[in-house]
Amino acid sequence: MKATIGDVAKKAGVSITTVSRVINNNYPVSSATRRKVEDAVSRLNFTPNTLARGLIQKKTFTIGVVVPSITNLFFPEVVNGIETVMQPEGYTFFLTETLERDEKEKKHVNRLLERQIDGIIVIGPSNHIMEEGFYERITGEIPTVIVNGFNKGIKCNFVLTDEKSGIREVLEYLYGLKHRNMAFMRGRKSYSYDLKEKVYKDFFIEKSIPLNEDNIIEIESGNNIASVKMAENAISRRLAKPEPPTAVVCCNDWMAVGAVRAADALGLAVPEDISVTGFDNILVSQLNKPEITTVDQGMNDIGKSAARLLLELINGGNRQAPLKKIILETKLVKRKSVKQPEGMV
Amino acid sequence: MKATIGDVAKKAGVSITTVSRVINNNYPVSSATRRKVEDAVSRLNFTPNTLARGLIQKKTFTIGVVVPSITNLFFPEVVNGIETVMQPEGYTFFLTETLERDEKEKKHVNRLLERQIDGIIVIGPSNHIMEEGFYERITGEIPTVIVNGFNKGIKCNFVLTDEKSGIREVLEYLYGLKHRNMAFMRGRKSYSYDLKEKVYKDFFIEKSIPLNEDNIIEIESGNNIASVKMAENAISRRLAKPEPPTAVVCCNDWMAVGAVRAADALGLAVPEDISVTGFDNILVSQLNKPEITTVDQGMNDIGKSAARLLLELINGGNRQAPLKKIILETKLVKRKSVKQPEGMV
DNA sequence: ATTTTAATAGAAAACCTTTTCTATAAAGTG
DNA sequence: CACTTTATAGAAAAGGTTTTCTATTAAAAT
Numbered sequence: 001m002k003a004t005i006g007d008v009a010k011k012a013g014v015s016i017t018t019v020s021r022v023i024n025n026n027y028p029v030s031s032a033t034r035r036k037v038e039d040a041v042s043r044l045n046f047t048p049n050t051l052a053r054g055l056i057q058k059k060t061f062t063i064g065v066v067v068p069s070i071t072n073l074f075f076p077e078v079v080n081g082i083e084t085v086m087q088p089e090g091y092t093f094f095l096t097e098t099l100e101r102d103e104k105e106k107k108h109v110n111r112l113l114e115r116q117i118d119g120i121i122v123i124g125p126s127n128h129i130m131e132e133g134f135y136e137r138i139t140g141e142i143p144t145v146i147v148n149g150f151n152k153g154i155k156c157n158f159v160l161t162d163e164k165s166g167i168r169e170v171l172e173y174l175y176g177l178k179h180r181n182m183a184f185m186r187g188r189k190s191y192s193y194d195l196k197e198k199v200y201k202d203f204f205i206e207k208s209i210p211l212n213e214d215n216i217i218e219i220e221s222g223n224n225i226a227s228v229k230m231a232e233n234a235i236s237r238r239l240a241k242p243e244p245p246t247a248v249v250c251c252n253d254w255m256a257v258g259a260v261r262a263a264d265a266l267g268l269a270v271p272e273d274i275s276v277t278g279f280d281n282i283l284v285s286q287l288n289k290p291e292i293t294t295v296d297q298g299m300n301d302i303g304k305s306a307a308r309l310l311l312e313l314i315n316g317g318n319r320q321a322p323l324k325k326i327i328l329e330t331k332l333v334k335r336k337s338v339k340q341p342e343g344m345v
Numbered sequence: 346m347k348a349t350i351g352d353v354a355k356k357a358g359v360s361i362t363t364v365s366r367v368i369n370n371n372y373p374v375s376s377a378t379r380r381k382v383e384d385a386v387s388r389l390n391f392t393p394n395t396l397a398r399g400l401i402q403k404k405t406f407t408i409g410v411v412v413p414s415i416t417n418l419f420f421p422e423v424v425n426g427i428e429t430v431m432q433p434e435g436y437t438f439f440l441t442e443t444l445e446r447d448e449k450e451k452k453h454v455n456r457l458l459e460r461q462i463d464g465i466i467v468i469g470p471s472n473h474i475m476e477e478g479f480y481e482r483i484t485g486e487i488p489t490v491i492v493n494g495f496n497k498g499i500k501c502n503f504v505l506t507d508e509k510s511g512i513r514e515v516l517e518y519l520y521g522l523k524h525r526n527m528a529f530m531r532g533r534k535s536y537s538y539d540l541k542e543k544v545y546k547d548f549f550i551e552k553s554i555p556l557n558e559d560n561i562i563e564i565e566s567g568n569n570i571a572s573v574k575m576a577e578n579a580i581s582r583r584l585a586k587p588e589p590p591t592a593v594v595c596c597n598d599w600m601a602v603g604a605v606r607a608a609d610a611l612g613l614a615v616p617e618d619i620s621v622t623g624f625d626n627i628l629v630s631q632l633n634k635p636e637i638t639t640v641d642q643g644m645n646d647i648g649k650s651a652a653r654l655l656l657e658l659i660n661g662g663n664r665q666a667p668l669k670k671i672i673l674e675t676k677l678v679k680r681k682s683v684k685q686p687e688g689m690v
Numbered sequence: 691a692t693t694t695t696a697a698t699a700g701a702a703a704a705c706c707t708t709t710t711c712t713a714t715a716a717a718g719t720g
Numbered sequence: 721c722a723c724t725t726t727a728t729a730g731a732a733a734a735g736g737t738t739t740t741c742t743a744t745t746a747a748a749a750t
Contacts, residue, residue, distance in 0.1 A: 004706060005707065005708095015730045015731075016707080016731095017708085017709085017730055018728090018730075020707070020709085021728095021729090027728090027729095028726095029729085030729090033729080047458055049461060049707065050461065052706035052707035052735085055396045055397055055706080055707075055735045056707060056734065057708070058735080060396070065440075070415075071421045079415050083415070092441060092460065093440065094437050094438065094439055094440075110392065114393060115437065141347070225628055283570055284628075284632060287632065289634050349736055350737065359700085362739085363698090365739085372698090373696095375698065393737070394737065397705085397736035397737035397738085398736080399705095400705045401704065401706095
């Protein structure tokens with residue numbers, strides 16, 4: 001049976017109070033007594049019960065981290081960033097996966113709240129649940145940071161990357177290389193895809209390039225390995241149609257890998273015959289042949305920023321603190337999958 | 346301020362006991378009373394404080410999961426397996442990264458113990474810490490499962506993959522294709538690398554093939570993207586020496602990717618000129634060109650098995666239960682990076 | 691009609707800490 | 721020497737639950 005502070009007190013022949021003071025070192029204790037207590041602690045292998053401590057202090061040094069899927073290359077990086085910041089501060093975190101199921105997302109968040117976490121970071125929340133006002137309510141209860149999900153009307157703390165400028169930079173880059181016929185590949189409806197598509201369309205208007213509707217390609221699957229196959233198929237179909245694009249701008253790296261494969265299969269060389277860009281800079285983009293030009297979101301930094309913001313909220317103690325929206329810069333990573341199109345000089 | 350069971354009781358005009366009974370549904374309560382309580386619960390948005398509950402029940406429905414690094418492709422799969430099993434049972438888990446630092450590993454485990462977890466799963470533990478008997482002590486305190494780490498003298502519960510037969514199957518396969526000059530690439534000293542090297546050497550003795558010491562190649566880095574570069578360099582050096590191997594057997598997929606790159610750089614085609622095999626079947630092996638023949642460890646299943654074993658231990662309640670060692674089958678995944686060597690028919 | 695049993699509800703103890711308040715002894719001050 | 725500080729230590733309350741034990745009422749059994 002696990003030793004309690006009472007056992008230690010008895011063994012050391014002092015009061016519980018004194019033991020507590022030695023452990024927490026927050027009140028003067030004579031060196032003789034201290035020695036006795038320390039001796040008893042180590043002999044009994046005593047470790048304080050943080051449930052009891054948390055109960056009285058109303059503080060658990062515990063946070064919750066909610067991710068859609070831990071096996072998705074993207075999220076472990078963010079989680080690692082969070083850990084990097086929180087761990088030295090003495091925090092431990094609960095990790096839960098929602099697998100993009102709305103019921104699970106809510107259930108898990110509630111489960112975390114019951115566990116008296118000091119704060120919560122939700123990565124890639126369901127937009128539907130946000131719209132319900134669920135996270136606004138949570139924000140009212142405990143320090144809450146939403147990562148990579150945004151909805152204009154919702155009053156929460158956000159950490160986002162500037163995907164808008166990221167995708168815009170890609171377009172500028174390709175445009176500068178004289179690409180005019182650029183396809184755009186996205187996944188099913190989501191804040192992030194919608195945002196990028198808007199930037200894409202606006203760019204064409206701004207540059208007065210006629211928009212070819214065939215060039216906006218949507219695939220079912222999201223941000224995982226399944227997208228490779230789907231992207232490959234979708235791009236193959238597109239390349240079979242008239243006026244094949246000289247470049248394919250993809251909303252994530254998986255899609256870009258798929259695009260490269262589709263080109264390969266049709267005997268088109270990347271980047272000589274067709275350029276491809278990705279987004280996210282997950283290692284897949286780096287390992288691909290050719291290495292894929294993509295946009296780095298600094299996933300690790302996202303995690304760190306979110307964690308730092310959460311710490312601020314926790315330590316600030318002011319529930320009425322003004323809400324923050326932190327937007328992180330993206331960075332275009334130029335690699336081997338982009339080139340000026342044939343015939344353009 | 347968060348509502349307590351007392352607030353609910355007052356609002357509903359009943360005792361705390363009764364509220365508890367409604368919430369846990371473990372004692373008859375008249376339907377009128379139940380309604381009053383449920384009403385108060387939802388009006389006050391009450392959720393029970395699991396710290397208090399855990400304190401008295403000595404059960405938190407919380408486990409600890411310790412991984413070397415969450416960004417390593419390997420571990421998220423295991424973690425996901427654990428979540429898949431534990432989540433429906435009402436458990437939430439703490440995740441902590443050790444980054445392969447011994448002090449961190451111990452500190453994190455202790456921190457978890459303080460948090461009164463019901464059990465702990467340690468993935469890829471430090472062999473040094475195991476040898477200290479640290480995990481034997483932990484096993485005496487709470488249900489403990491060690492995943493993918495093994496040490497003969499240590500009395501713990503283990504979940505392992507049969508790496509021995511996995512690497513053996515690779516060797517048999519290559520041997521069957523008439524490869525005789527096979528290089529072996531490993532990382533720095535660790536249980537798993539040592540084991541595989543032994544199987545490799547034994548295989549050569551068994552088949553009476555003279556062993557070329559140059560064919561045992563060790564690189565510094567472990568199981569991550571950094572290994573790609575190091576493997577590439579190491580293999581390049583080996584290929585420059587006499588009697589270049591017709592096949593390279595790698596201890597993980599990263600190394601295999603590096604080997605393919607080295608071959609590429611030297612103008613050797615994989616698999617026509619040289620065959621390459623990996624280990625682990627992380628998605629990197631699948632995305633490579635050519636797709637890499639590797640050994641699937643069923644990482645997700647490892648996690649599930651570990652979780653199921655842990656549940657057994659937790660629910661069994663018998664701390665003296667006989668220790669278990671679960672060994673999971675591996676599976677050779679034949680892809681495109683292996684071929685019969687030139688000149689052999 | 692009286693006694694048992696069943697159904698429902700509450701009071702109080704317990705879980706393990708921290709923290710506030712009180713007590714004692716030693717040391718410093720006039 | 722009497723009085724106040726200071727240093728050290730303990731008793732008891734508090735934190736939010738569950739659980740055991742006791743109490744009340746109504747229904748069933750005699």
